[in-house]
Amino acid sequence: MLLRRLGEMVFVMAGISVLVFLIFFATPGADPAARIAGRNASPDVLAAVRHDFGFDQPLWVQYLLLMKRLFVTGDLTSFVNRGQKVIPSILQAVPVTLSLLIGAAVLWVAVSVAIGVTAALTRGTIVDRALMILGLVGVSMPVFWVGEVANLITQSRYHDSWFFSWVPALGYVPLTQDPVGWFKALVIPWVTLAILYIGLYGRVLRASLIEAYHEDFIRTARAKGLGEGRVLVRHALRTSLVTFVSLFGLDFGALVGGGTLLTEIVFGLQGVGFLTFNALQNLDLPVIMATVMYASFFVVASNAVVDLLYAALDPRVRLARA
Amino acid sequence: MPEAADEPLLRVEDLCVSFRSERGLLRAVDRLSFTVAPGEILAVVGESGSGKSLTSLAVMGLIDDPNAVLTGSIRYRGRELVGLPRRELRKVRGDEIAMIFQDPMSAMTPVYTIGWQIAEQVQAHSRLTRRQARARAVDLLGEMGMPNPAIQVDRYPHQLSGGMRQRAMIAMALSCNPSLLIADEPTTALDVTVQAQILRLVEQLRRDHGSSIVFITHDMGVVAEIADRVMVMYAGKVVERGPKPDLFATPGHPYTVGLLDSIPPMAGAKPRRLPAIPGAPPSPADRPDGCPFGPRCAHRHDSCRVDPPLYRRGRQDVSCTLVPEGADA
Structure with a gap:
């Protein structure tokens, strides 16, 4: 029972992570790179963000990339607060x-x-x-x-x-x-x-x-x-x-x-x-x-x-x- | 029937239980008197609302409604229980007078095993250790005819069948060898075969421990099976009482007659419908003046406007104005 509950928990958490990802990265009509880079970002920063988050690649790659940076390498960085490590x-x-x-x-x-x-x-x-x-x-x-x-x-x-x-x-x-x-x-x-x-x-x-x-x-x-x-x-x-x-x-x-x-x-x-x-x-x-x-x-x-x-x-x- | 030559085990005199309400004091139990002799099974019969359960709760000192008013006297072995301090009452409760409730499912705490609950009562009244109390619980469950008591002792109430739950409840009530057991409709929630087993258990209990039993029920069939004496209650009053054979042979009160008529006959042609007493018992709020049974009684006449006292007829007491006339005949 304990194991089953843990399994359910992991499943729900994975679902939440997908949902959160979609809300932030795949909302139509807005450029996620611009939002991540923050207000009044320079074109250089924008380009860096695009590359960093893999916005030139398919959505599922973007998702895996983000998960890797959140949970594996833990090196997600803030652009607004230049260089602040999030984790x-x-x-x-x-x-x-x-x-x-x-x-x-x-x-x-x-x-x-x-x-x-x-x-x-x-x-x-x-x-x-x-x-x-x-x-x-x-x-x-x-x-x-x-x-x-x-x-x-x-x-x-x-x-x-x-x-x-x-x-x-x-x-x-x-x-x-x-x-x-x-x-x-x-x-x-x-x-x-x-x-x-x-x-x-x-x-x-x-x-x-x-x-x-x-x-x-x-x-x-x-x-x-x-x-x-x-x-x-x-x-x-x-x-x-x-x-x-x-x-x-x-x-x-x-x-x-x-x-x-x-x-x-x-x-x-x-x-x-x-x-x-x-x-x-x-x-x-x-x-x-x-x-x-x-x-x-x-x-x-x-x-x-x-x-x-x-x-x-x-x-x-x-x-x-x- | 053991005649009350010596002091009865329980003597209740002029017991009144009333409730304060917006319409004044409502009397639910009205000047009730009865005795229970040692080793006797007294059946208290009546419809719901006749005050029989309330009487048993009063004997246990378990009426905790802040609006209830209790007067009269309840003597157990000559000792007055009404007005006894809580600490003293607690020593009597569960140890000398024990009670079995109608629905063992809701009457047992759902989060503890039956063994735990029995041991709790044992330890409340003795100096046994937890281990000894548990062993006692296993023994008791075995005595109650529960198969595999050593395993069942660790079961929770909801895991048992209705009959087994009631056995556990009875085991708990008997755990301190009470001299008086009050059983409040212990078989009502059970099916008929289990009902018969439980009744046998109650009889065995009287035989083995010599306990007195007050058996509350509305089932005349059950009364016929186990009672020594019967007390019929209606609207908070005794309407008739006496030894079972007399009461069954020559019921004096029209209400008792009505109750007896509602037992399906064992032999002869089965009636298409059992006769029923018309109407419903009055609530304490609007009891009629005079005889409380008057409005439902087929023999009603002028003298019923005054509430009849208990008339003696042979070994029975009957509260009906028809009796003095009939007794002469």
Whole structure:
């Protein structure tokens, strides 16, 4: 089953690469060489691009050539940013995005589980309602706005107060260089990115917990004489986990693939989203192409991981496939 | 029938279960009293909505609707269960009073093996290790007549057939040797042959462990097979109760008569259609004044405007105004 899923994954990824290639290279009515070379390129550059990407050859050769440069030699270069190697710059950006995302994910999973469980257990009371309104507020606040406000408070307005004086200047500090600095630099971006998902996941978990509590097996668990804590964790929460985990996998994949763009820009973190943003501004086609492919690959990969987790969490799925 | 000479195992007195609603307090179970003697099988019969399941949940302390109001007394071995702190109640639940539910598929947690679920209950009430609890689960499944219990123990509920699932459910309920087993329509979701096997299992259980069993059903055929005593419920009340032979031979309440008429006859000409009781049981929201069965009763007369008490007739109790007259004759 694992092998089959991997095979499917590779197949889908190949399909995506063909699609992306066609969109960039074979859209009628536009000269891909001119777009790759960028605005106001000289005829010399244009000629170099044509030769470089094999535009004088059939389409399938062009495709293979591009794939070779993306995955085998890894020497795809940007023309707008003269000589910038595309693959290394993506590889450099990935740790930044992952640092931001993993920290935020830990935060949002922990807090949303706490909120979801508390709200489900206090259902109908003022606590439940307050938490759900807070969650809605969290979902409604745009990330870039939260980020800017956070910056305004911690970087300028109150930076000199005792409370925020520890906040370093915007930017990324590699974990291997300075773990404490890494943490300080990322705490506020983590919170900013997590707020939306805390609200979302808290609400989803509350709903599926309440649904689980209506199930007959919860009544059975109580009839067995189990404690409420065990009923909650082992029976209600455990069966609600399937929804939660699949949602998490999909969101995580989309975020690694560039969904953290807004947070990265607001906090000056040079991650994949930042890279994509710059490339878009300069119409830097090779970089855009590479990041689009990278993003879609992550979505596909996280989908596959979700499927595997699904099977691990729910025996009904596992055995139906076997 | 074992006469309740000594203290009954379970004594329920004036049990009322009501629900707060927009139309005021709706009484779903109305001043219900009954006893269960040690080693006795009591069948509780009634249509859906008669309050029989609710009664069993009340005994287990499992009514968790925040709008439910429960009054009266439920004594188990002389100990009051109503108002018992949760911790204390938990020790009784599953250990001394266990319950089997109607649909074992939805009543078992789908993500755990049946062995895990049985072991969980065993460990909740004893100091056995995980390994010992598992061994106990295998033994129990074997006792329940499950083939290859050592293999089945690692199966998930959805992998078993309905009958095997119900066996697993019963094994779980029996894992701590309860003195009282409440079975809430355990055979309704099963086909007839499996139903017969499960009934045999329940009888065997009483024989081997001396447990008392409250068997909730709407199937008079099942009652005829296993019950010692029968309690017929209608609209949250007892309308008739008594030892099975008496009740089957001389049913006193028109409702009981109606239920008995709906059993297909074993001998003689088969009727083209089984007689049915016209109408439907009233919902708690619009119960009639007087006798709750009045609107559906063929023998209705003036004195039915007052809700009849339980009249004694031989060894039966019947809540019908026809009884005092008939008893004299």
